[in-house]
Amino acid sequence: MKKKLVVGLTYDLKTDYEHEPGEPVDKYAEFDKEDTIAVIENALKEGGHQVIRIGNGKKLLDFLVGKKEKVDIIFNIAEGINTRSREAQVPAILDMLEIPYVGSDPLTQTLTLDKLMAKKIVAYHNLPTPKFVLVNEISDLENFKLSFPVIVKLRYEGTSKGLDKGAKTNNFSEMKKRVQWALGTYHQPVLVEEFIQGKEFTIGLIGNEEPEVLPVVQIAINGKLDLGEDFYIHSLVESTGVEYICPAKISARLDKKIQEIAKKCYQVLECRDFGR
Structure with a gap:
């Protein structure tokens, strides 16, 4: 007979955060809506498990300090906040306290959020990835040699954050203007990649x-x-x-x-x- 588990559910809800003046409109785009959490919770319950909703990383800390309830395992989809290693925040806490959890460990979470490091790893293993240039500041565009069109992406983001129709540029002038906007708006490095057209x-x-x-x-x-x-x-x-x-x-x-x-x-x- 399959053991019934007490499963703690960690996640970031959009409604737990408020935009501050001047922040990008998509700052919290990666966070989930209530209906997503409900689907996961119901699926776990249908599997015969008890589910305790915990919430984001800070709420996890409160939960662990309070020790009001004990969980057998954490089902983690939390995105984390603030840093380029944010997706590693919850797994790192759980690793340190030896609490089992579902999902990748802190190292993989950090590497896969970082487009530059992920591209370097897959390229090392001879897997296809578009040619790119890393831009930390606008002077990094000197001696630019990629073929146009190119697309400008944020280094440490998912959920298409920072991407709109203006992200694809067809010449150096357009690309430079877009890079300046991305650096100034999101305050992080960007990748300029050769655009792959198609499906x-x-x-x-x-x-x-x-x-x-x-x-x-x-x-x-x-x-x-x-x-x-x-x-x-x-x-x-x-x-x-x-x-x-x-x-x-x-x-x-x-x-x-x-x-x-x-x-x-x-x-x-x-x-x-x-x-x-």
């Missing part, structure tokens, strides 16, 4: 050393499968203009190649339990 996919994996690769999901924007010059931007995250198609409408050969690359990336980044 967009996402893929989930479950497991550890030999993960199960889930079906490929294709992203359609405004009904288009071949996106051309379009790409996934922040304003589309919750838009009705985006459709997620699963299984993807692609050839068996391409499907296999995407799954193979995703699995290798998951493994070389040493992801654990689940990822996308």
Whole structure:
């Protein structure tokens, strides 16, 4: 008989935070809505487990200090706050206190949030990633040699933060202006990457050393499968203009190649339990 567990649920809710004047509108874009937490909670309960909602990292500390209830394991989807290692905050606390948890460890959480380090690791293992330039300050654009168009991305963000239609630039002048805006608005380094035109996919994996690769999901924007010059931007995250198609409408050969690359990336980044 499967053991019933007491599962603590850690997460960041959008409603727990308020924008301060001058902050980017997408500062808390990675955080979840109540309905997402409810879906996870209900799934765990349907599996026969007891669920204790804990919340974000600070609430976890209060929970652990109070010791009012004991959990067998933490189901962690907390994003953390403030730093480039924010996704490692909850796992680091749990590691230190030897509390079991679901999801990747602090090192992998930090490396995968950092686009530069993640790209270096996958490139070392001969996995494909677009050519790029790291920009800490505008002078780093001297002797720029990438081919246009290029796309300007924030180094330490997810959920398409910092991405709108202006992120793709077609010449040096446009690119420099965009880089200046990103550096000044988000106060972190940016990556300038060669833009990859075409179709967009996402893929989930479950497991550890030999993960199960889930079906490929294709992203359609405004009904288009071949996106051309379009790409996934922040304003589309919750838009009705985006459709997620699963299984993807692609050839068996391409499907296999995407799954193979995703699995290798998951493994070389040493992801654990689940990822996308």
